[in-house]
Amino acid sequence: IRKRESGEPPLENGLIPYLGCALQYGANPLDFLRGREQKYGSIFTCKIAGNFVHFVTDPFSFGPVLRAGRHFDWHQFHYATAAKVFGHSSMDPNQNAQTEDMHDKFMRAMEGDALEPLIVSMMEKLQLIMLEPNSVKLTSKEWVTDGLYAFCYRVMFESSYLSLFGNDFKDNPSAARQAAQRALILNAMENFKEFDKIFPALVAGLPIHVFKTARNARERLAKDLMQEKLRKRSNLSDIVILRMFLNDSFANLNEMDKAKIQLALLWASLANTIPATFWTVFHLLRCPRTMKAANEEVKQVLEKASQKVTAGGKLITLTREQLDDMPILDSMIKESLRLSSASLNVRVAKENFTLNLDTSNSFKIRKDDIVAFYPQLIHLDPEVYDDPLEFKYDRFLNENLEPKTDFYLRGRKLKYYYLPFGSGKTKCPGRHVAVYEIKQMITLFLSYFDIEYVDKNVKIPPLDQSRAGLGILQPTHDVNFRYKLKEHLSP
Numbered sequence: 020i021r022k023r024e025s026g027e028p029p030l031e032n033g034l035i036p037y038l039g040c041a042l043q044y045g046a047n048p049l050d051f052l053r054g055r056e057q058k059y060g061s062i063f064t065c066k067i068a069g070n071f072v073h074f075v076t077d078p079f080s081f082g083p084v085l086r087a088g089r090h091f092d093w094h095q096f097h098y099a100t101a102a103k104v105f106g107h108s109s110m111d112p113n114q115n116a117q118t119e120d121m122h123d124k125f126m127r128a129m130e131g132d133a134l135e136p137l138i139v140s141m142m143e144k145l146q147l148i149m150l151e152p153n154s155v156k157l158t159s160k161e162w163v164t165d166g167l168y169a170f171c172y173r174v175m176f177e178s179s180y181l182s183l184f185g186n187d188f189k190d191n192p193s194a195a196r197q198a199a200q201r202a203l204i205l206n207a208m209e210n211f212k213e214f215d216k217i218f219p220a221l222v223a224g225l226p227i228h229v230f231k232t233a234r235n236a237r238e239r240l241a242k243d244l245m246q247e248k249l250r251k252r253s254n255l256s257d258i259v260i261l262r263m264f265l266n267d268s269f270a271n272l273n274e275m276d277k278a279k280i281q282l283a284l285l286w287a288s289l290a291n292t293i294p295a296t297f298w299t300v301f302h303l304l305r306c307p308r309t310m311k312a313a314n315e316e317v318k319q320v321l322e323k324a325s326q327k328v329t330a331g332g333k334l335i336t337l338t339r340e341q342l343d344d345m346p347i348l349d350s351m352i353k354e355s356l357r358l359s360s361a362s363l364n365v366r367v368a369k370e371n372f373t374l375n376l377d378t379s380n381s382f383k384i385r386k387d388d389i390v391a392f393y394p395q396l397i398h399l400d401p402e403v404y405d406d407p408l409e410f411k412y413d414r415f416l417n418e419n420l421e422p423k424t425d426f427y428l429r430g431r432k433l434k435y436y437y438l439p440f441g442s443g444k445t446k447c448p449g450r451h452v453a454v455y456e457i458k459q460m461i462t463l464f465l466s467y468f469d470i471e472y473v474d475k476n477v478k479i480p481p482l483d484q485s486r487a488g489l490g491i492l493q494p495t496h497d498v499n500f501r502y503k504l505k506e507h508l509s510p
């Protein structure tokens with residue numbers, strides 16, 4: 020139990036020893052934080068599972084927190100959590116400069132040179148996988164029924180796995196080699212699902228040996244990503260090659276540690292992108308206005324790029340610039356992420372210091388305390404976004420169909436109104452990749468297929484709150500849809 024000292028934010032120790040407020044917070048973070056904000060104001064401290072967390076809820080104070088970066092250590096929490104979840108050795112705390120360098124190199128690659136080849140590869144893989152499902156025959160006559168979440172999962176998993184980690188056949192693959200490769204990736208997908216199921220429990224601190232099946236799944240996933248195996252694959256992405264190189268520069272990592280660091284990349288690249296793709300496609304199919312706008316934009320972009328979808332023909336390609344020229348899809352994706360994202364942005368104080376907020380208030384923060392934002396509070400604030408629970412595809416567009424960036428709170432323009440990808444130093448390095456991938460998936464989905472829901476009055480599935488704090492929330496259940504090749508594409 021901590022005693023609030025003068026100059027510190029209002030404090031709630033909670034009623035349960037060690038856990039503090041953890042159970043109330045965990046049951047529904049949004050309601051918990053809204054209630055505390057009303058009671059205490061825009062900064063307050065809660066004891067959660069042994070940590071003292073200062074929640075900053077006023078988005079105008081996010082800037083001052085981010086600018087106070089020199090008082091925070093993001094390595095410690097970040098790598099300790101990763102080590103706990105993925106099971107690799109913790110990065111040596113004496114190697115902070117090296118981990119910082121690794122982080123910066125990785126960030127730069129994913130925002131720069133590595134991006135373009137990934138876009139090209141993903142476009143190719145998405146088409147091959149969408150058009151050649153394992154067990155069904157696609158024709159323009161027969162509808163194929165599937166779960167939309169299951170479909171998005173499979174298509175995004177297979178395409179991303181191949182784009183990041185390449186394939187294990189050389190230039191001229193036989194059908195048998197391709198089939199074996201596919202079986203391996205589908206097997207990895209099942210292991211990934213098993214492991215991902217217990218992800219929230221691992222983050223909460225439960226040891227993986229309690230979950231035998233998930234532990235075996237994690238080990239199998241990692242074994243496939245051992246660097247000696249990766250070296251034998253063709254078409255590895257630049258970011259995986261860079262990660263192999265950076266891993267080798269850490270003397271304390273063994274080969275399994277390195278494989279688990281690659282597994283962390285696989286998880287980061289898919290765990291949010293899969294539900295984000297699902298929600299974007301879900302809203303698109305549900306709303307005829309959204310569908311019409313998306314179809315028109317896709318048609319226009321393909322025409323401008325002189326790309327035509329043809330039967331058994333050549334694959335469509337779109338450059339980064341052409342994908343950038345899709346403001347409607349961009350707005351749809353943003354709107355889907357606004358509605359489904361529930362991440363917690365965390366930084367740890369490395370010393371005692373005084374945090375100056377946007378208001379002229381200052382608060383004392385103690386060493387090792389956590390300062391956190393919960394962006395869902397802003398994403399669902401009716402003053403910032405009217406009818407905040409409603410999907411409006413054009414919410415992030417202005418009258419000229421350009422990206423809208425002016426959102427207001429208490430009459431003031433907000434800088435931080437959309438934060439599904441985190442903030443500051445720990446901002447997601449894959450955020451551009453993610454948006455391009457979803458745009459590519461939708462472009463291809465709409466171009467190759469007729470698609471409809473099995474139940475025309477499909478309801479929005481609830482968000483699975485058990486993952487609140489970890490990113491994009493999954494639906495609690497799947498919804499059935501059906502698709503068939505467009506008439507002119509049948510062989």
Ligand code: HEM
Binds near residue numbers: 097122292364365439
């Ligand atoms: C809609 C999709 C995505 C969302 C919402 C998302 C969100 C996030 C967030 C919030 C974080 C920061 C976590 C923290 O504060 O520690 C993060 C980290 C990360 N993301 Fe993403 N992400 C997405 C897609 C991707 C993709 C496609 C990739 C890679 C291809 C990727 C790679 C990473 C990596 C490597 C990190 C850890 C960065 C580090 O080590 O500091 N993400 N992501």
